[in-house]
Amino acid sequence: MTGIQAQSIATAEPVLSVQNLTTSFLVDGAWKPVVRNVSFDVAPGETVAIVGESGSGKSVTSLSIMRLLQADSSRIEGRIMLGGRDLLALPEAQMRKVRGNDVAMIFQEPMTSLNPLFTIGDQISEALLCHRSMSKAEARAETVRLLEKVRIPSAASRFDEYPHRFSGGMRQRVMIAMALASRPKLLIADEPTTALDVTIQGQILDLIKMLQEEEGTSVLFITHDMGVVAEIADRTVVMYRGEQVETGATADIFHRGKHPYTRALLSAVPVLGSMQGYERPLRFPVVNTATGESDIPVETANTVAAAARPVLEVKNLTKRFDIHSGMFGKLTGRVHAVENVSFDLHAGETLSLVGESGCGKSTTGRAIMRLIDAQSGSVIADGKDVLALDKAGMREMRKTVQMIFQDPFASLNPRIRVGDAIAEPYLEHRMGTAKQAKERVADLLVKVGLTPDMALRFPHEFSGGQRQRICIARALALEPKVIVADESVSALDVSIKAQVINLMLDLQQNLNLAFLFISHDMAVVERVSHRVAVMYLGEIVEIGPRAAVFGNPQHAYTRKLMAAVPVPDPDRRREKRVVANDEIRSPIRPIDYSIKPLNYREVSPGHLVAV
Known part of the structure; x- marks a missing residue:
């Protein structure tokens, strides 16, 4: 933001002014306050982030502003001023005109917000027909324009498609288009990127910033991810247990945060590139939220005996899913979910499988566990071929590998x-x-x-x-020797994530456990891994020691994943990232499709990249 823009924001009349907001819920016949005395302003064209863990009251704050809480079991006190009107004093009929028109909201999970029985085009058009004087033809034309604006390819042809035909990232784009349909003064985004892969998250954040610049919309951004806060917010409100504990410019919060809880949140943020100089996984610092004091993070002491036989050996693992269609269920194609995947895992080692949703990493984990049956390949766990075991043998194998x-x-x-x-x-x-x-x-x-x-x-x-x-x-x-951790920390708040990862590292050190860590979070993967395997369209395209893969990424897809990670540095907020505006290609292939095994070249000892 330029100095002129910052000055205009500071002097302009706020679009939204929240004063002493207190929200209570009726519990066992008594009113229990869950948000207490929260106050903040959002200026024209400004982005304000409300940050905190689950249960801190940030989503309740946004729902209170929109008056979407159940009236008979909730009570909202204070003042919420929007354009000179107190929203808490408006009758419900007038409030309905405000929602979607003056204030719009993007929710965390788009599939629960979109009606599966109506087409995407009809749902966006409905907002236009309700709030703007338009004919159906005009609403359709405007909807197509909005879909193009949020970068949905072939927008006109996708008007009549249903939500299930869109990926998670594309559905979130549809929600943004719907929110922007009536050109609201304020956009409330409640965890809009939490469920998305890192590359799709980067695209959505860039899209919100671009639309904000073009439309001049103010944004209230709700999140628990401090990396996202640094990426998008001008000012930040930190909430803890229903109270506002710190407010200020985002740069001040990051560099000079005063409250112990703010410092605890910031210390738990994994920073891509922070592992230079460390050979082994590094624990997160443990911060006392009462005092703000933290311990010194230390490397795990476990050493991986690479000379010993691996505790898990995966060779040429392949899994495909048949697609049947038509009245008689004719086989029309196959999903090539996992193709010729091979790797070893030693006792006391963490190998991370990384990639976007749909790349095949979770299917690999499930095939190793025989929760789904692979077409071919071998999985040797503690010397036994898992894919060849009978029921009794599988029962015994469960002692070795857990998930x-x-x-x-x-x-x-x-x-x-x-x-x-x-x-x-x-x-x-x-x-x-x-x-x-x-x-x-x-x-x-x-x-x-x-x-x-x-x-x-x-x-x-x-x-x-x-x-x-x-x-x-x-x-x-x-007492297993191998644990397959499938996105085991992706749904957790940043500080809870740090605690669980520290626990896993401590257990690995004490019990000599081997972890197959499946994740799309590159910053976390860098922190916990000994080795990393990058998956794309069912194949491993790069594999090697963590320091080699992160320090010298060779494959274009690996570099794309790393470029999309939010940087928790507000000083770099206005830098434009080079993130491709596309999604992972479909792994569906014709019946007679024959895939060619990848060839690899060795970049450095143990570091292989597909060519």
Whole structure:
């Protein structure tokens, strides 16, 4: 932002002025405040970020501004001024005219915001027909213009397509087009990039900034990602447990943050390139949110015995999914999800599989676990060919290889106490008595940073980070040698993510565990990995030691992934990143398609790149 722009923002009448906002919910017959005395302004053309962990009150703040909370169980106090009007004093009929017209909102998950029964074009046109005097033909033409504006290719031909035909990034673009349809004064973006791959996130952030420059729209950006805050925000509001603990220019917050919680958030942000000089994975610093003091991060002490036989050997693993269509279900094509993937994993080592959604990394993990059956290849776990094992052999193999899934709540039975969930595999494999299982559960809960008495609670009584710790404890119950961690920290807040990663590194050091770490977060991958494998369209296009891959990336796709990572430095906010405005190509191929195995050249010892 130029000095003239900053000065005009400072002196202009705010588009939005929130004063002493307090939001309470009715709980057991009493009003419980969850957001207390929050105040901030958003000037014309300005981007203000509200940042904090889950439960800090940031989304409740945005929903309060839009008055989207249930009226009979919520109470909003204070003043919310928009264009000289107090939104809290408006009748509901007038408030409906404000929503989508003066203020628009982009939600975190576009698929839950889009109606699957209506076409994309009809849903955007509806906003135009409701708020602007237009004929259907004019609304269609304007919708196509908006779709082109948000960089959706072949916009006119995609007007009549349904949401399920769009990728996650494209659906989020549709939501932005819908929000901009009536040219609102204020755009509220509630975690709009959290569920997206790093390259798609970069495209969406660039798109919001470009549209803001063209339209002069003010943006209220809700996020827990400090890297995104540095990328997009002029000013930042830090929230903690429902209260506003610090407000100021983004650069001041990053360089001179005063509140201990602000410093804790910033210290937990992985910075791409910060691992230079470190050979082994590096723990995140642990910060006391009360004092702001942190410990000194140290490298893990484990050493990988590369000369020993790998604990996991994957050779030419291939998985394809058949596509049937037509009345008689004729085979019309195949999804080439995994093609000739090969790698080794040693005890005490972390190998990270990275790439965008659809590249085949999760399918690789599931094929290794035999949760899906591979077409060909071999998976040798602790000397046994997993793909050739019978039912009894597979049962025994589960002791060697365990998996941690992305969503801990979905992988825990809500009706079973967590102690029983952790004990179940121990008892099923007859590794001890019920009394021994109880002792084992208590020991595992302590190992993952919880207390033994928590064994009696149900999953819904825990936070997201605690639930992921429970899933880690359950995976450790059988004393495995290999753990497949499939996006195991991607859904967690930045500080909780740091805690869980530290836990995984400590367990690896103490138990000599091997991790196959599946992720799309390049900054986290750099922090935790010994080696890295980059996947694109089902194939590994680059693999090697972490320092070699990050210090000297050779494949164009690897460089694209790294270029898209948000830089947590507000001084570089106005720099234009070179991020290709496309998405990963489709892995669907004709029935008779024959794929050629990749050839690799060795850049340095152990560092291979596809040619």
